[in-house]
Amino acid sequence: MANQNKIIITCAVTGSIHTPSMSPHLPVSAQEIADAAIGAAEAGAAIVHLHARNPADGRPDQSTEAFAPFLKVIKQRSNCVINITTGGAATMSVEERVKPAATFAPEVASLNMGSMNFGLYPMLERFQTFEHDWERPYLEGSRDRIFRNTFGDIEHILRTCAESGTRFEIECYDIGHLYTLAHFVERGLVKAPFFVQSVFGILGGIASHPEDVAHMKRTADRLFGNDYHWSVLGAGRSQLPIATQAIALGGNVRVGLEDSLWIGKGQLARSNAEQVNKVRQIIEGLGASIATPDEARRILQLKGGDKVSF
Amino acid sequence: MANQNKIIITCAVTGSIHTPSMSPHLPVSAQEIADAAIGAAEAGAAIVHLHARNPADGRPDQSTEAFAPFLKVIKQRSNCVINITTGGAATMSVEERVKPAATFAPEVASLNMGSMNFGLYPMLERFQTFEHDWERPYLEGSRDRIFRNTFGDIEHILRTCAESGTRFEIECYDIGHLYTLAHFVERGLVKAPFFVQSVFGILGGIASHPEDVAHMKRTADRLFGNDYHWSVLGAGRSQLPIATQAIALGGNVRVGLEDSLWIGKGQLARSNAEQVNKVRQIIEGLGASIATPDEARRILQLKGGDKVSF
Amino acid sequence: MANQNKIIITCAVTGSIHTPSMSPHLPVSAQEIADAAIGAAEAGAAIVHLHARNPADGRPDQSTEAFAPFLKVIKQRSNCVINITTGGAATMSVEERVKPAATFAPEVASLNMGSMNFGLYPMLERFQTFEHDWERPYLEGSRDRIFRNTFGDIEHILRTCAESGTRFEIECYDIGHLYTLAHFVERGLVKAPFFVQSVFGILGGIASHPEDVAHMKRTADRLFGNDYHWSVLGAGRSQLPIATQAIALGGNVRVGLEDSLWIGKGQLARSNAEQVNKVRQIIEGLGASIATPDEARRILQLKGGDKVSF
Amino acid sequence: MANQNKIIITCAVTGSIHTPSMSPHLPVSAQEIADAAIGAAEAGAAIVHLHARNPADGRPDQSTEAFAPFLKVIKQRSNCVINITTGGAATMSVEERVKPAATFAPEVASLNMGSMNFGLYPMLERFQTFEHDWERPYLEGSRDRIFRNTFGDIEHILRTCAESGTRFEIECYDIGHLYTLAHFVERGLVKAPFFVQSVFGILGGIASHPEDVAHMKRTADRLFGNDYHWSVLGAGRSQLPIATQAIALGGNVRVGLEDSLWIGKGQLARSNAEQVNKVRQIIEGLGASIATPDEARRILQLKGGDKVSF
Ligand SMILES: [Zn+2]
Ligand SMILES: [Zn+2]
Ligand SMILES: [Zn+2]
Ligand SMILES: [Zn+2]
Known part of the structure; x- marks a missing residue:
């Protein structure tokens, strides 16, 4: 690292x-x-990772029209680094998923390092009433849905976004995803420094045991040495313990309601900022400091907030 | 373990x-x-894991007609445990893949614990001339092909084969596959003892570093305790080192031309038996003994070679 | 754990x-x-681990006369669990070291699980002027001094203190010390629950890399399962990162000026309470709670603060 | 490595x-x-590690007179690398222990990286009748005996032997010993390439679990990178499994009756050569080759068999 x-x-x-x-x-x-x-961002996030939703029913919406309104506002009102998903939702085609990042050429876009099962259906035990029609089938459908990211898809996204100088939040849901990244590095399709986001706790990927975190870092260290920056996210209730372990190991962290709705046991987070605050306190409690957006730009060698297409 | x-x-x-x-x-x-x-089997394999091929051009063939001829012969001439793939090839539908195991009700069928990329195309650097039309596109096509094993597929295969008392060689290509197995165990869909086959070295899955082997075992030990038997296979040139490490850790091994064509550096294995012999020598050199088919039946609690439908 | x-x-x-x-x-x-x-204790420590010093020159002093005055005061003014060292200083004989714990029969006494080198002399690079005559030779002398804890010594301390119902803070400075503990457990000389204090960062013992912490826990988990409670201490500047990693892994922590004089980079801690506060903030920041002295008594199955001989 | x-x-x-x-x-x-x-050597050992014994009763004897007779004979009749112990026996003074290596200036001398308990007494359960008076008290005495290797002792041996160009088999019985080596490397007292002999299974040191072997290698890799060659020895019945694991990890191995008397379960090895043969078969079974003495000299950068003082 x-x-x-x-x-x-x-x-x-x-x-x-x-x-x-x-x-x-x-x-x-x-x-x-x-x-x-x-x-x-005001609470201390240097980067915001963004998806869009249909305002009518909250359904994931990967149209450029859905992204445009908030991209402009955030850019105007904050210096934070904007990171646009190419993951979208597992229900979408890859062409659809890459569109917003290709169109808006953000400083960072996410990129998933492999096809996998993505089991959302166990949440149906916890959540049983839904306001919108699409919610239950969306969760149920994850039994048979594959989050598609073939070698060809990855290459396509890499080539498409590289043209506009976008760098990647490289999402690795299992150890094999690190090796897939190494494969693309070897083929010269990704350039250092890599920003590796290790994802723990999705059913279908690696779980969130401390040994999993340790092996993820150990493997990335072996494969990428000083060529990568490491960040982690823990899904659900593992969010904060995973973040804490990563901080103790010298890594970066991702929080937010995409990854966990919670702020404590049985207690919904009232805002994204609340989670940012909590993890910031741990960082500062350890005597470490958080990066400003411009420090994050230097660390990750980003092109700058003025070079985006929105 | x-x-x-x-x-x-x-x-x-x-x-x-x-x-x-x-x-x-x-x-x-x-x-x-x-x-x-x-x-x-004569060289010491207790179990043979079988796929069929089209005799005309060697293409993977998952029809029951392709399996029937050799199943009968093997059953007649050997006491070894017969294990029929439900993986087939990544080009096939799941329905097609499960047919032979569902029809012939073998003692063991393989079962893959997750969807994944399965990158065969790097072999195109080593192998450049092909006798048959289908070979190059088959390898090339792996860039965009997903080896599909959704939660729904796995459940379907578990339910289909369980009826006839078939047990599973549970193939785990990454750490997340172990957690997927744990998920099915928790749901009561798989019964101990589990026969976990950890696969190392497929592009898309975990690689074959000794730390990968160690973390795979460590995780399985934590999740399954004494409820599982562990076997490993290393793809390509990692076949023997991985087998050796597993033997040193007390595990079982899989060899064969499905996993590696080689017997030494740059030297093609002339037969499956040659690989079995080599690994057997290492086992016996360590003072350990190999299991006979009947010992494997006892260890894995199989139904017996007389209870199959061929 | x-x-x-x-x-x-x-x-x-x-x-x-x-x-x-x-x-x-x-x-x-x-x-x-x-x-x-x-x-x-007021800041949140449930247990205080105590050594005595000669008030004239600050030299380690293991006489019962040196301990008596503060033991009584602490007992009177606080409910915290008192833990008396049997480590004393590496310059002392084992008989001398065990005397205070044997005399005062505290709820907890420390116990070191092996003989080892204990290199204090590298501190001579940082600290160069000393007020007292004994300080420099004390540090210099660590080049040739062995911290003695033979199997015989350990058995002696176990038998001596067990009579009065004292339990142990079992200090493990390396992986082998865990195996030594397992040896005494097997011989029936230590009773569960064990309170294992893993020490990281002493020259002569294991260092304070996150992998060291991970292997320590992994080994203790394997050897002691649910029969032990785990605590860690990191020497010097590793104090807080090690504590944080342990908290993320579900463990307990030890801080205090015995282990580190610092509260931040180049900044001396002004009190023990300051370090307790800092680690407490991390614990509570994670949504966890600290144990009160009585909760610690229940967890570690201690005899009670009224059963001591002071 | x-x-x-x-x-x-x-x-x-x-x-x-x-x-x-x-x-x-x-x-x-x-x-x-x-x-x-x-x-x-004839069976395939490139290096022989030697202690001497009193011919009358088999007691460890570290006098130069005891070494001289066999050193000359071995030198004359074999090209193997001669490695003289500086460990001797835990009953001896360091001055006594270093004498043979200092006198005979061999190509390699062993060097132990820390003081520790060295528990031989559990062997009294297995072996109960002894021909010689000294045997039982020697084993019993290990309860209270420390194998002394202070920082000062290590420095003394390093300086004494370095003068004559002797290199070291650096014996590491626990993780902390690797860090002690790193300390001496940092102080410039040991020169690469280091020949690290990791010792597994001595009571007082790290045991012989595969995770212990993995963590030992992982730590040495992190501390010494390409500056070291790794060898392992497993005590007693762990000899061959540990050797096998190390071979699978790319390491070197030590066998011999010093480390284990056995060749199989309950079966005494009839000679050192028998153990060499067995491990050689595993190495060659894996398609690897053993080093000749001259190849070992090149790998470890030894001064040559003609530059010794015997
Ligand atoms: Zn996202
Ligand atoms: Zn197969
Ligand atoms: Zn102390
Ligand atoms: Zn020796």
């Missing part, structure tokens, strides 16, 4: 895993997403 | 990864597959 | 590693030691 | 752990030690 003296907090404000009926605090409209992102 | 005093050698005689032009020793016809399986 | 819902903070207020010239805040007199212990 | 294409077998022919009544095959007289060493 490359040396950093500041810790980058990424905040993933809404994502596509949770559905609106699960929490009244999940940002849905462009306004809510913009406010959540700006609030997270 | 459950205690065993004998080590089970599985031999996977032909599979669907390699194509006929890669080695003249790859069994293709029913006769060749039967001979290879029997030879492996 | 046994399940706990509360985290036990131990504070080691003065020890015998540091010398008075290193920090004006190191407690030396009985009054200072009592105040430090009570302050630590 | 530095790359090697050949595996170095060291054979430790008699040592000081076992006593003559434990096995009739333990070499005791100079003639027996010479024959054992030459036999081991």
Whole structure:
């Protein structure tokens, strides 16, 4: 892992895993997403990772029209680094998923390092009433849905976004995804420094045991040495313990309602900023400092907030 | 890992990864597959893991007609445990893949614990001339092909085969696959003892570093305690080192031309039996013993070779 | 590791590693030691681990006369669990070291699980002027000094203290010390629940890399299952990162000026309580709670503060 | 770990752990030690690690007179690398222990990286009748004996032997010993390439679990990168499994009656050569090759068999 003296907090404000009926605090409209992102940035997030949703029913929406309104607002009101998902939702085609990042050429876009099962259906035990028609089938459908990211898809996204100088939040849901990244590095399709986001606790990927975190870092260290910056996210209740372990190991962290709706046991987070605050306190309690957006830009060698297409 | 005093050698005689032009020793016809399986059993394999191929061009063939001829012959000429793939090839539908195991009700069927990329195309650098039309596109096509094993698919195969008392060689290509198995165990869909086959070295899955092997075992030990038997296979040139490490850790091993065409550096194995012999020597050199088919039946609690439908 | 819902903070207020010239805040007199212990308890420490020093020059002093004054005061003014060292200083004989614990029969006494080198001399690079004659030779002498804890010594301390119902803070400075503990457990000389204090960062023992912490826990889990409670201490600047990693892994922590004089980079801690506060903030920041002295008594199955001989 | 294409077998022919009544095959007289060493070399050992014994009763004897007779014979009759112990026996003073290596200036001398308990007494359960008076008290005495290797002692041995160009088999019985080596490397007292001999299974040191082996290698890799060559020895029945695991990890191995009297379960090895043969078969079974003495000299950068003082 490359040396950093500041810790980058990424905040993933809404994502596509949770559905609106699960929490009244999940940002849905462009306004809510913009406010959540700006609030997270004010609380200390250097990067905001963004998905869009249909304002009518909260369904994941990967159209450029859905992204445009909040991108502009966030850019105007905050200096934070904007990171646009190419993951979208597992229900979408890859062409659809890459469109917003290709169109808006953000400083960072997410990129998933492999096809996998993505089991959302166990949430049906916890959440049983849904306001919108699409929610239950969306969760149920994850039994047979594959989150598609073939070698060809990855290559396509890499080539498409590289043209506009976008760098990647490289999402690794299992150890094999690190090896897939190494494969693309070897083929010269990804350039250092890599920003590796290790994802723990999704059914279908690696879980969130401390040994899993340790092996993920050990493997990335072996494969990428000083060429990568490491960030982690823990799904659900593992969010904060995973973040804490990563901080103790010198890594960066991602929080936000995309990854967890919670702020404590049985207690919904009222905002993305609340989670950012909590993890920031741990970082500062340890005597470490958080990176500002410009420090994150230097660390990750980003092109700058003025070189985007929105 | 459950205690065993004998080590089970599985031999996977032909599979669907390699194509006929890669080695003249790859069994293709029913006769060749039967001979290879029997030879492996005579050399010390307790279990033979079987795929079928079209005798005309060596293409993977999951029809029951393709399996029937060699199943009968092997059953007649050997006491070894017969294990029928439900993986088939990544090009096939799940319905097609499960047919032979559902029809013939073998003692063991393989079962893959997750959807994943399965990158065969790097072999195109090593192998450049192909006898058959289908070979190059088959390898090339792996860039965009997903080896599909959704939660729904796994449940379907578990339910289908469980009816006839077939047990599973549970193939885990990454750490997340172990957690997927734990998920099905928790749901009561798989019964101990589990026969976990950890697969190392497929592009898309975990690689074959000793730390990967260690973390795989550590995780399985934590999740399954004494409820599982552990076997490993290393793809390509990692076959023997991985087998050796597993033996040193007390595990079982799988060899065979499905997993590696080689017997030494740059040296093609002339038969499956040759690989079985080599790994057997290492086992016996360590003062350990190999399991006979009947010992494997006891260890894995199989229904018996007389309860199959062929 | 046994399940706990509360985290036990131990504070080691003065020890015998540091010398008075290193920090004006190191407690030396009985009054200072009592105040430090009570302050630590008020800040959240459930257990205070105590050494005594000669009030004239701060030299480690293992006489019962040196312990008596502060033991009574602490007992009167605080409910915290008192833990008396049997480590003393590496310059002392084992008979001398065990005397205070044998005499005062505290609820907990420390017990070191092996003989080892204990290199204090590298501190001579940082600290160069000393007020007292004994300080420099004490540090220099660590080049040739062995911290003696033979199997015979350990057995002697176990038998001596067990009579009066004292339990142990079992200090493990390396992986082999865990196996030594397992050896005594097997011989029936130690009873569960074990309170294992893993020590990281002493020259001569294991260092403070996150992988070291992970392997320590992994080994203790394998050897002791649910029969042990785990606590860690990191020497010097590793104090807080090690504590944080342990908290993320579900463990307990030890802080205090015995282990580190620092509160931040280049910044001396002004009190033991300051370190307790800092680690407490991390614990509570994670949504966990600290154990009260009585909760620690229940968790560790201690005899009670009324059953001591002081 | 530095790359090697050949595996170095060291054979430790008699040592000081076992006593003559434990096995009739333990070499005791100079003639027996010479024959054992030459036999081991002929079987494939590139290095022989040597202790001497009193021919009358088999007691460890660190006098130069005891070493001289077999050193000359081995040198004359074999090209193998001669490695003289500086460990001697835990009953001896350091001055006594270093004498033979200082006098004879061998190509390699062993060097232990820390003081520790060294528990031989559990062998009293297995071996109950002894021919010689000294044997039982020698084993019993290990309860209170410390194998002394202070920082000062290590520095003394390093400086004494370095003058004559002797290199070291650096014995590490626990993780902390690796860090002690790193300390001496940092102080410039040891020069690369380091030949690290990790010792597993001595009571007082790290045990012989595969995770212990993995963590030892992982730590050495992190501390020494390509500057070290790794060898392992497993005590007693762990000898062969540990060797096998190390071979699978790319390391070198040590066998011999110093480390284990056994060749199989309950079966005494009739010679050192028998153990060398067994491990050689595993190495060659894996398709690897053993190093000749001259290849070992090149790998470890030894001064040459003609530059010794015997
Ligand atoms: Zn996302
Ligand atoms: Zn197969
Ligand atoms: Zn202490
Ligand atoms: Zn020796």
